[in-house]
Amino acid sequence: MAHIASQAHSHPMSLSTIQSCFGNLYKSFGVYLADELQGFAILHQIFEDATLMDICICPQSQGAGLGRFLLEKVIADAKEAKAETLFLEVRSSGVAAIKLYLRYGFKETGRRKGYYKTADGSEDAILMELHFNS
Structure with a gap:
């Protein structure tokens, strides 16, 4: 995971x-091709609050829908675990990731100015949330 x-x-x-x-309090998800890890997601949950800590796809596998697959797994797991809100933050330069999150219903809720090196x-870090219906 650290290598990816x-x-x-x-x-x-x-x-x-x-x-x-x-x-x-953590769950990790992996996506494999030919028995080799291509990407992962880390979910942290305390009671009704879940946070996507990281989602990462190795560069040679980006654009193949693996990030979408992992995000769907994270959302499904958070819902199953009775989360009410799924939080994340993303670099303002992460345009593809931001588009993906918006497609799944995440809303921008704030910014941390100058947060990422x-x-x-x-x-900036863009803060986003997805609220689940009760």
Whole structure:
């Protein structure tokens, strides 16, 4: 997972952060092609609040619908676990990811100015939420 994250993100989660996402309150999902991990998603849930911590597809497999597949799995799992809201944040430069989230009903609820590091400074984090019907 850390290897895929390092290929797909300019500033990926550290290995220790990824390792910390295997506790009781986390679920991870993987997508494989020919028995090789191509992408993953990490979901954190406390009671009715679920957070998509990361969703990541290796660069050579991007554009093949694997991110959509993982997002659908995360949404279904959060609903099954009785989440009321699924939260996420995404880099403002993540145009394809933002379009995907909007297609699934996520709404922008805020921004964290200059939150993410970039090669030449920083960029905003866009906060998004998906509310499930009771």
